[in-house]
Amino acid sequence: MEDESLNVLLIEDNPGDALLIRKVLDEVDSASFRLETVDRLSTGLGELNGRKVDVILLDLSLPDSQGIDTFVRVYSEAPEVPIVVLTGLDDETLAVEAVRQGAQDYLVKGRADSNVLARSMRYAIERKRVEERLQELYEKERRLREEREAEINKRVEFTRALVHELKTPLTSVMASSELLMSELKAGPLLKLAENLYRGACNLNRRIDELLDLARGELGMIQLSCKPLDIVRLLHAVAEDMALAFASHGQSLRLDVPSRLPLVWADEERLEQVVVNLLNNACKFTPEGGTITLRALEDGARLIVEVEDTGSGIDENEQKRLFDPYNRLESDRERLSGLGLGLSLCKMLVSLHGGDIWIKSRKGSGSTFSFSIPLNRMPQGQENAETGDAYESADD
Ligand SMILES: Nc1ncnc2c1ncn2[C@@H]1O[C@H](COP(=O)(O)OP(=O)(O)OP(=O)(O)O)[C@@H](O)[C@H]1O
Ligand SMILES: [Mg+2]
Incomplete structure (x- = not known):
């Protein structure tokens, strides 16, 4: 059977106090404790090196060490062993300091009867075990966090390299085909150059979306927010996309008030959201359908909606x-399609501090809505000024 008696090391130079402790422990049950007494710190440190000690009872005033330094030296020699500090009535503050620095408990000499002493030592041992378990869990959590961070850093590096590898050749294809277009003026070769340019632009947009998704997941997207007139933005997007809707036999309706408060937003990113939603509406609505682009103020937020009859x-x-x-x-x-558009919209809207949602019924069209908070800057943009209401140039 396992020996369950505790090895107690008492470091105490006062023979009277040492004797008292021995007597008190004998009162509990002499078989429960094996007491070893030393009267100098140096001897105590030697004992800690050579034998198994379950708990230390430590007097802080010894011939070869005084005060908190006594505790610090024992603690650094055997940080895994619980320590109960023995103190006189007049140096309780010192004992409290020792507890603050890692001692498990303290007892005032002469005040501890057998039960208190036994309870304190067992409590010290249990408390130490719990502390060690917590420390292990903390270490494990820290290791996992570091591994996660290293993994993210690796992916950030990879994404940066990917951006460079993909975008550099593509940019040169776009620039060259644009140059060709301007040189060729007319004829079948111009058509080829235009196809080349359009194809490269589409590819560029697709790559940007894929990269945005990767960047967004890694927290690499930085918004560049300014006070933005959403009315002007929606009119401009509608104008740009009018041809696409017309070529699908659909009509685009604008339901946007002439004046809305400015919002703090990254114009390019918000445009990306609106264009994505309109592209979807165009793609998933049959010929003859109607798409409505709407904006409204709703309390502390601005809402943009794309409704379709798809x-x-x-x-x-x-x-x-x-x-x-x-x-x-x-x-x-x-x-x-790749199924990226809506997830990018969600990511970009939430970077602005807003929400995105859908109302739809099978067979009865869909309304995709997103909100942007009014009078609130997205995180990281707090130092700029809020915008006032703006009279749209399209009035
Ligand atoms: N207005 C809509 N009406 C009906 N279904 C829609 C509408 N918008 C999106 N969906 C459905 O949601 C899916 C996801 O949309 P999302 O924009 O993320 O991807 P996608 O349009 O298929 O591809 P991508 O945007 O990458 O070109 C679509 O494939 C479609 O099934
Ligand atoms: Mg889409």
Whole structure:
């Protein structure tokens, strides 16, 4: 059977006090404790090196060491062994300091009866075990965190390299085809150059979306926010996309008040969100359908909506569409796409401190809405000024 008696090392130079402790321990049950007494710190440190000690009872005033230094030296010699400091009535403050620095407990000499002493030592041992367990858990958590950070740093580096490797040749293809277009003026070669340019631009946009997703996941997207007139932005986007809707036989309606408060936003990123939603509306609405681009003020937020008269989406399919690569089964074969648009919208809107959601019913069209907080800057942009209401130039 395992020996359950505790090895107690008493470091105490006063023979009277040492004797008292021995007597008190004998009163508990002499078989429960094996007491070894030394009267100098140096001898105590030697004992700690040579034998198994379960708990130390430590007097801080010894012939070869005084005060808190006594505790510090014992603690650094055997940090794994619980220490109960023995103190006189007049140096309790010192004992409290020792507890603050890592002692498990302290006892006032002459005040501790057998039960108190036994309880204190057992409590010290248990407390030390709990501390060690906590320390282990903390270390484990720290290691995992460091591994995670190293992994993220690796991916950040990789993404940076990827941006460079993909974008550098593509930029030169776009620039060269643009130059060709301006040189060729007319004829079949111009058509080829235009195709080349359009293809490269589409590829560039796709690469940007993929890179944005990777950057967003790694927290690498920095917004560049300014007070933004959403009315002007929505009019400009609608104008740019009018041809795309017309070529699909759809009509685009604008339901935007002439005046709305400015919002703190990154114009390019917000435009990306609106364009993505409009592209979806265009793609998933049949010929003859109507798409409405709407903006409204709703308390402390501004809401932009894209409503269509398209196929609509079943309720239990709606939520997952904002996760990357999720497309409706029915659209996978039929229509091109990667399933990135809505997840990018969600990421960009939440970087602005807003939300994105959908209201739709199968067969009855869909409304995608997103909100941007008013009078509030996205995190990291807090030092700039808020914008006032703005009279749109399109009035
Ligand atoms: N307005 C809409 N009406 C009906 N279904 C839609 C609408 N918008 C999105 N969806 C559904 O949600 C899916 C995800 O949309 P998302 O924009 O993320 O991807 P995608 O348009 O398929 O591809 P990508 O945007 O990468 O070109 C779409 O494939 C489609 O099934
Ligand atoms: Mg899309």
